[in-house]
Amino acid sequence: MHVVVPYAPDAPKTRLKPVLSETERSTLARVMLEDVLEAVRETGREPTVLSTEPLEIDAPVTVDRRPLTEAVNAVVRSRTRSTEVKSSGSAAVAVVMADLALTTPEALERLFAPNADVVIAPGRGVGTNALVVRHPEFRVDYHGGSFLDHRRIADDIGATLETVDSFRLGADIDEPADLVEVLAHGTGRTADCLREFGFELDSTEGRLEVVRSVEP
Numbered sequence: 001m002h003v004v005v006p007y008a009p010d011a012p013k014t015r016l017k018p019v020l021s022e023t024e025r026s027t028l029a030r031v032m033l034e035d036v037l038e039a040v041r042e043t044g045r046e047p048t049v050l051s052t053e054p055l056e057i058d059a060p061v062t063v064d065r066r067p068l069t070e071a072v073n074a075v076v077r078s079r080t081r082s083t084e085v086k087s088s089g090s091a092a093v094a095v096v097m098a099d100l101a102l103t104t105p106e107a108l109e110r111l112f113a114p115n116a117d118v119v120i121a122p123g124r125g126v127g128t129n130a131l132v133v134r135h136p137e138f139r140v141d142y143h144g145g146s147f148l149d150h151r152r153i154a155d156d157i158g159a160t161l162e163t164v165d166s167f168r169l170g171a172d173i174d175e176p177a178d179l180v181e182v183l184a185h186g187t188g189r190t191a192d193c194l195r196e197f198g199f200e201l202d203s204t205e206g207r208l209e210v211v212r213s214v215e216p
């Protein structure tokens, strides 16, 4: 299975602006990417980064400056349609977002295991955090509740769809409140990165929150 990790390094994670400086957002995005790549590798697969810019990283990188949906569809089209790839028995393509900081190899195996035409791990906010495509006519349409769009697209083309109910794959790190999940459940370098930025868990207001001792 070909595993692609989309990544846009230019001004990433803007929704974290209230709590992180621009440099910190870039560092966090990069560390999350590295955690995701490592988790994929631990499943025995070699991920390719699908980046909007050239990157210095220990992984193959494909540069495609088009918006997310177009760039991913170009990969999906070429992998699921190529007769050469099909005859080698690996026409499936997986798309795993780079901001899944809680991802583990075990969580990814649950995404890779089903033999459905389309497999989706939805994210909070009804996004599509991770996806496997085996059907040659399936195309992605990210943003704006993309899980519902992807379910409809699968239905329209008669593709079988399996949904993976995963806390770890469902947790994309977009907003300040998501940092609580990283500090509480993170097993990779992202949690260490947040601690280095000075974040810690705090429950003095009742609900568990992140607070930071050093402001950006």
Ligand SMILES: Nc1nc2c(ncn2[C@@H]2O[C@H](COP(=O)(O)OP(=O)(O)OP(=O)(O)O)[C@@H](O)[C@H]2O)c(=O)[nH]1
Pocket: 006, 007, 008, 009, 011, 012, 013, 014, 015, 016, 029, 050, 051, 052, 064, 066, 067, 068, 071, 097, 098, 099, 172, 174
């Ligand atoms: N290749 C590619 N990847 C993208 C693009 N836009 C977002 N991504 C990646 O897709 C994943 C999900 O994107 P978002 O959650 O919107 O991340 P983001 O754009 O960094 O965050 P916000 O600025 O808060 O929306 C992340 O891994 C991003 O790095 C794009 O245009 N091209």
Ligand SMILES: C[C@H](OP(=O)(O)O)C(=O)O
Pocket: 123, 125, 126, 127, 128, 129, 141, 142, 143, 144, 145, 146, 147, 174
């Ligand atoms: C990538 C995109 O992220 P969102 O806009 O939902 O955060 C999606 O999952 O469709």
